[in-house]
Amino acid sequence: MQQGITIGNVSQASGVKVPTIRYYEQIGLLPSPPRTEGNRRSYDDRDLERLTFIRHSRELGFEIDEIRTLLSLQDQPNVSCEDADAIASRHLADVKQKIASLTALQHELERMVVGCSHGRVETCKVIDILADHGKCRFHGE
Amino acid sequence: MQQGITIGNVSQASGVKVPTIRYYEQIGLLPSPPRTEGNRRSYDDRDLERLTFIRHSRELGFEIDEIRTLLSLQDQPNVSCEDADAIASRHLADVKQKIASLTALQHELERMVVGCSHGRVETCKVIDILADHGKCRFHGE
DNA sequence: CGTACATCCTCTAGTGACTAGAGGAGCAAG
DNA sequence: CTTGCTCCTCTAGTCACTAGAGGATGTACG
Numbered sequence: 001m002q003q004g005i006t007i008g009n010v011s012q013a014s015g016v017k018v019p020t021i022r023y024y025e026q027i028g029l030l031p032s033p034p035r036t037e038g039n040r041r042s043y044d045d046r047d048l049e050r051l052t053f054i055r056h057s058r059e060l061g062f063e064i065d066e067i068r069t070l071l072s073l074q075d076q077p078n079v080s081c082e083d084a085d086a087i088a089s090r091h092l093a094d095v096k097q098k099i100a101s102l103t104a105l106q107h108e109l110e111r112m113v114v115g116c117s118h119g120r121v122e123t124c125k126v127i128d129i130l131a132d133h134g135k136c137r138f139h140g141e
Numbered sequence: 142m143q144q145g146i147t148i149g150n151v152s153q154a155s156g157v158k159v160p161t162i163r164y165y166e167q168i169g170l171l172p173s174p175p176r177t178e179g180n181r182r183s184y185d186d187r188d189l190e191r192l193t194f195i196r197h198s199r200e201l202g203f204e205i206d207e208i209r210t211l212l213s214l215q216d217q218p219n220v221s222c223e224d225a226d227a228i229a230s231r232h233l234a235d236v237k238q239k240i241a242s243l244t245a246l247q248h249e250l251e252r253m254v255v256g257c258s259h260g261r262v263e264t265c266k267v268i269d270i271l272a273d274h275g276k277c278r279f280h281g282e
Numbered sequence: 283c284g285t286a287c288a289t290c291c292t293c294t295a296g297t298g299a300c301t302a303g304a305g306g307a308g309c310a311a312g
Numbered sequence: 313c314t315t316g317c318t319c320c321t322c323t324a325g326t327c328a329c330t331a332g333a334g335g336a337t338g339t340a341c342g
Contacts, residue, residue: 008289018290023329038337040290053272060246060271060279064328074268081265085257088267092250099243102236105201109233116226124222126229127215130201131194149318159319164300179308181319205299 005043014051146184155192203232249279
């Protein structure tokens, strides 16, 4: 169990930037670590794990509040994982929805770009479609 | 050419909320309209078109600065539409990238949810994968 | 032991694109 | 004339950071 890791090293190891780590501490997502004589933050392996968990969760698109819940669940191994399952499932539904919406958007943008006359603005499909909602097939989100 | 439209009506017609219209004016995206004697904003059809253009562009995910460019292009029908094409193409590339990333994310979340034991946290795949980056197949954006 | 230089500290303010709310004025209908 | 709606300005809050100022501490080298 390593102790006394500096913020710079825990940042490197976890992939979370130094100011972000301090920000997480400020909002209470990461516990305030003990300080050295010179007032520097002193982390241990447990903090590194926590930060890695956070970074990974953020990469997967979870919000800070969701991560708060997930972290507290992680600390209680005997509790039902129902809540974690619910958070992940809801998030999955969001992601699916977003993909559907973005795919519709992609088709619309393709139609715009392909239809572009590459000439003057007057005959440009890009501007044309944006100006006239009726010509657009995208009604997503 | 209708004139003297209230902010409420132009909001209804364009689908842009009243405070958002005022915000667009503040950041210079929409020109400041003339005022009535009672100091109310007085819009015309041209403003409505502009707002519709903006709303539609926002729905398609364009940023305000991009919309600024697109709007100024729309006002110059004889200019080459190269710039508009470039903006749309770049945006299309972004969207494709985002879809790819979200799709990878979707698979990872599915793996988490499906693998969930629906029992205690200790054996929960959701928490497990989040905690251990090595078990995750998602490494996107 | 001195001196660079890297790393750390706190604090405030800025980002994008709005949204919420306070506190007040104008306007149309009954 | 009053009720209730819309409108006005202004400030501050949202989310998840990021940037920068201004200063203290720690470390490597000569």
